[in-house]
Amino acid sequence: MTPVVRMTMRWRTAPLAIFGLALLILLAGIAVIAINEGTYDRGRVDQSQSLADVLAASAAAAVDFDDPAAAQQAVEAFRVNGQVRMIAVYRRDGTAIGGYDRSGAPVASTIVALQAPQENAIRVQSPIVQAGQRIGTVYMDIDRESAARRISRYALLAGLFVLAALVVASLGLAQTQLRRANRELASRAEALTQANVLLEEQIEERAKAEDQLRQSQKMQALGQLTGGIAHDFNNQLTVIQGSADMLSRPGLSEEKRIRFAQAIVQSASNAASLTSQLLAFARRQPLKPQRLDLNRLIADMDELLNRTMGERFRVVTELAERPCRVEVDRAQLQSAILNIASNARDAMQGRDTLGSGTLIIRTRDFGEVEGKRMVGLEIADNGEGMSQEVRERIFEPFFTTKPTGEGTGLGLSQVYGFASQSGGEVTAASEPGNGTTITLMLPCIDSGHADPVPAVAAASAETAPAAILVVEDNVDVGAFVETLLTELGHKVTRADRGEQALELARRNHFDIVLSDVVMPGMGGIKLAEALEREQPSLPVVLATGYSQDIVEGGSGGRPVILKPYRLAALSEALAEAMRSHRG
């Protein structure tokens, strides 16, 4: 039971008590008036009696000497009292000797003839006594107080009592109202509580529905993603499988063997760039940020861009005077620019521009944007542009406007992932028929000089044979790497777990360790740290497809080689690691 209801219960008996009290007050008033009236009547009788006694005394002599005139004179003295209605003085023998009637009627001549007093009159009698002898009788009728005077006398008192009763009664009425209001309040509170419960239920249901919607959207996106990957991967795998099948045929000419091998290499490369873009979108690609001068980067890409755009379109670069430097992954930035450029090319091809298509690449200093100084690129085309619906979705993975098979739908999502991961952002401005401008903003690092562009890798890393410990939990990859390195003339020992590798390294001498990062039990980074403590002179190279640990915490300064890697890249990475470790 709520407090409000309990309170109502307690007050329920109150109005009854109050009305009872009002009644009691009224009764008390009536009683007081009745008692007062009785007292007053008695007083009136006493008063009248003493009047009669006075008259009896004053008329005694007149009666004694049988002097009606004197008796009448004594009677007349009472005429001034307006309340005296009738006076009659009788002799001993009962005959009247004097009298007075206010109405003017004659006084009864004998006691016997005397009539009963009128209503509202008090009759008193007093014997006339002389020397112990009764010589006559005085009768006197006096007005009981008139109703009007009595009412006026009690009016104030009655008024007070009625007022008190009214006050109490109105209090009772107010109480009743309050009780009703309380009851209403209680019912409203209850209704409110019910409404609240209903609302909470609805909110819960809505949250559930939203959860389900989100989940289904997620599933939809996942389906789109996996479907896209599967499609593109299958294309590449088809080439690889087919080429491998062809290679395993006996008696293949040298020229064909090389062609199939190159087809495999190309397809694998395509597949690798696919996964790389996927990872870029997922913002999980290991970036190797370095300080870059955007103007110089664009200048270096001149040839590449011209080739990408083809013969029909011009590339115009507008470089800012002294743009701030950025610290980003060079390869990813180039990849992003090429992705944007190839989209621009397709947009301009869609429009019959008769060679008027121009791609403008500007480097810009955007100044302070949300507390950070930003620089970056604006890449504008005068292609067909896009609708708002398209513009809103262009960064979604696998979203493409191109016919099936022509676009992966991953280009701009790579740009988006790269920008986000590098602390910048990318926006698109476009209208149908008015071209598109993609703006890529990156945080400015205006200190130091741009890192030197790495020299083109040494033609081939012919390294001295070394003892290499390969740590790889995937048997196929492990066997492949072993074959590869053995082919290069190295002595290879394999371990499939970190703990096993640590044990092997303690008992045998190795020149270098090549370890996968993600493994059950002890991972590559843990292994590298342990080895660094025990054998600081032993270099470690980490290999990874992607690793959350490296993305978030870095590799601790250790060289990292990204899967999938080419033979030359692997060889170079190992040689470089051993060289720098010695130095």
Place this chain on the structure above:
Amino acid sequence: MRRARALLLCLMGAALGLTGPAAAEPTDTAVKAAFLPRFARYVTWPASAMPKGSDPFVLCVIGADPFGGQLDAAARSQTVDGRRIAVRHLDSATGADQCQIAFIGGSRNQPAGQLLSALGHKPVLTVTDSANGAQRGIIHFALVGGRVRFFIDEAAAEQRGLSISSRLLALAVGVRA
């Protein structure tokens, strides 16, 4: 003039009363006889003039007695301060010392005026009757409007040391202060 007429009326009334047949109404004489003992209640005598011990109150009729047995009857029914009232008949003022009330009837030897003078300033309530002459005692009966009334000489009463109740004075036809 008025007095003469009143006197005439009195005389006439007396003549009628004496000569007329007995009526239901009490005669004037009977009324006077009834009045005489009653005066005692409205008069205060000096203590020295009151009867000693349990002696009766004395009402004297000096000279002629017009009342006969009526006065005795009236006196018998009255008391004064618990004393009975004795009626005495005197021929002269001699022996009037014992009287508290004296009705002066007058006689052939001593007319009323003479008897009054003889009583002098003794503390006696003297009562005269206009029927017997014009001489007035302290109380003087007269017929007024056919009824027995009386005059009171309050000054004379005071001279004799008597105090008369105002109630009695109120009943008098006239009071000489």
